[in-house]
Amino acid sequence: MSGRFPFRKGLQDVGDGIFAYLQPDGSWGYSNAGLVTDGDESLLVDTLFDLRLTAEMLEAMRDAAPAAREIDTLVNTHANGDHCYGNQLVEGATIVTSEATAAELAEVTPAMMAGLLENADQLGEAGAFFREVFGAFEFRGIELPPVSRTFREELALTVGDTRVQLIAVGPAHTRGDVLVHVPDSGVVFTGDILFIEGTPIMWEGPVANWIAACDRIEALGAEVVVPGHGPITDRSGARAVRDYLVYVRDAARTRYDAGLSATEAAQDIALGDFSSWHDSERLAVNVATLYREFSGSSETPNALELFAAMAAIARRS
Ligand SMILES: [Zn+2]
Numbered sequence: 001m002s003g004r005f006p007f008r009k010g011l012q013d014v015g016d017g018i019f020a021y022l023q024p025d026g027s028w029g030y031s032n033a034g035l036v037t038d039g040d041e042s043l044l045v046d047t048l049f050d051l052r053l054t055a056e057m058l059e060a061m062r063d064a065a066p067a068a069r070e071i072d073t074l075v076n077t078h079a080n081g082d083h084c085y086g087n088q089l090v091e092g093a094t095i096v097t098s099e100a101t102a103a104e105l106a107e108v109t110p111a112m113m114a115g116l117l118e119n120a121d122q123l124g125e126a127g128a129f130f131r132e133v134f135g136a137f138e139f140r141g142i143e144l145p146p147v148s149r150t151f152r153e154e155l156a157l158t159v160g161d162t163r164v165q166l167i168a169v170g171p172a173h174t175r176g177d178v179l180v181h182v183p184d185s186g187v188v189f190t191g192d193i194l195f196i197e198g199t200p201i202m203w204e205g206p207v208a209n210w211i212a213a214c215d216r217i218e219a220l221g222a223e224v225v226v227p228g229h230g231p232i233t234d235r236s237g238a239r240a241v242r243d244y245l246v247y248v249r250d251a252a253r254t255r256y257d258a259g260l261s262a263t264e265a266a267q268d269i270a271l272g273d274f275s276s277w278h279d280s281e282r283l284a285v286n287v288a289t290l291y292r293e294f295s296g297s298s299e300t301p302n303a304l305e306l307f308a309a310m311a312a313i314a315r316r317s
Pocket of ligand 1: 029031080082083192228229
């Protein structure tokens with residue numbers, strides 16, 4: 001892991017007019033973002049989970065880089081709210097993301113999140129866990145502006161003279177995960193394809209796509225790898241996430257073949273070295289997603305059931 005950059009809240013200058021915005025400890029909802037500037041042009045990689053956090057970040061960016069006073073392009077790496085619920089504050093920007101993310105954005109709305117938080121008391125264990133991990137954020141008053149431009153596989157952009165390559169690698173963590181690569185500077189923003197020092201959560205799968213995405217990050221050869229959550233890393237961070245996915249895939253498969261339920265399997269799998277990563281309860285979602293994949297099921301998972309399953313594991317650890 002690259003120790004070049006401290007893991008502290010705020011903007012980190014990673015060179016060539018490129019910045020990472022970090023939010024320790026990287027747990028639920030505390031995501032990272034990025035900024036690429038060249039001359040008076042700028043590209044923002046993701047906003048944060050609510051308006052207060054995003055406004056604070058944009059102010060830090062404007063202070064550090066004049067080009068950030070008016071963001072030209074906003075790229076959302078995926079549709080989870082902790083990467084896009086501040087979009088409305090980036091006025092006038094061209095919003096770009098993958099076709100699949102644009103479609104997914106319409107589904108889990110900020111109003112639904114606000115409603116779940118308000119009614120958490122009536123939702124039992126799942127509600128209590130939901131409130132525990134998301135209660136610090138404010139989902140009221142959030143409106144998602146429309147996406148301006150979508151792409152399927154790759155899209156080449158420029159910021160001033162700087163080349164920026166968008167690479168769609170989903171479905172994996174979500175339906176439409178995107179990597180943002182700045183090849184001439186050796187920097188890549190991975191969105192939630194990488195969680196560092198925290199447990200990855202596979203809402204969507206298939207796992208093979210996510211493993212391939214880790215390989216793709218390694219193959220890019222970037223020296224500065226900014227994950228969606230956690231400290232800045234290098235290619236070793238992609239390798240660690242890949243190792244976790246392979247381990248959990250194989251452990252889940254053995255238990256699936258032995259006839260255990262997804263819940264039983266998640267309770268039974270020992271995480272070994274990976275247990276030091278925070279939010280290890282996400283194993284419950286990962287196993288549930290793998291079981292759907294193993295069985296060929298196309299049913300939509302029940303989010304409340306997944307939160308209840310995570311709560312059961314979190315309570316035990
Ligand atoms: Zn995230």
